[in-house]
Amino acid sequence: ALTDLARRELKHNTQQRESPSQMGLPGVPEALAIQLPPAISIPAGAEGDDEGVIYKPLVQATLAELEAHLTLLSTQIAADTHRHRALKELRDLALxxxxxxxxxxxxTIGATESTLAEVE
Incomplete structure (x- = not known):
């Protein structure tokens, strides 16, 4: 419970920053720093944590943790894309x-299915 509380607090506090450039990322162009998140989520197991994800400030992240975060983001993007397509198809069926x-x-879709079954 304390770990979950600490995770939520870290995520909440890092999201409240006005600009990631406040993190002071030496060597990172300001145009890129503005787009970077203040913290990254690392899937369970990346640091021995066995539940969910951990949130780590970007300034403390290792290359392996950044890679794990990118893999997690790719998986989430693919899942969101599939859900988006399915929901658009559902909307089209409803229309x-x-x-x-x-x-x-x-x-609405169920009523149409019932009507079609009665007609056949």
Whole structure:
């Protein structure tokens, strides 16, 4: 519980910074430093931690930890892309079934399926 609390606190505190350039990253161009996150998430196991991810300030990260973070981000991006495509398809099905902006998506699609079953 204390580890989770410390993780959340570190993540929360590093997100409150106005600009990552405040981290003082010597040798990093300011245009890049502005885009960098103040902390990275490292998957469990990268530092012997056996639960979730750990958050580490970028200024303390090793190359291996940065690689682990990039792998985690790639996995998340791929999953988000798949979810995005599936949700767009669901939206399109709902629109084709006659959904309006305040219609229940699954209810509208389900009603269409029921109607089609009755017709056949």
């Amino acid at each position: 084709a079934a006659g959904a309006t902006s305040d219609s229940g998506v699954l209810r």
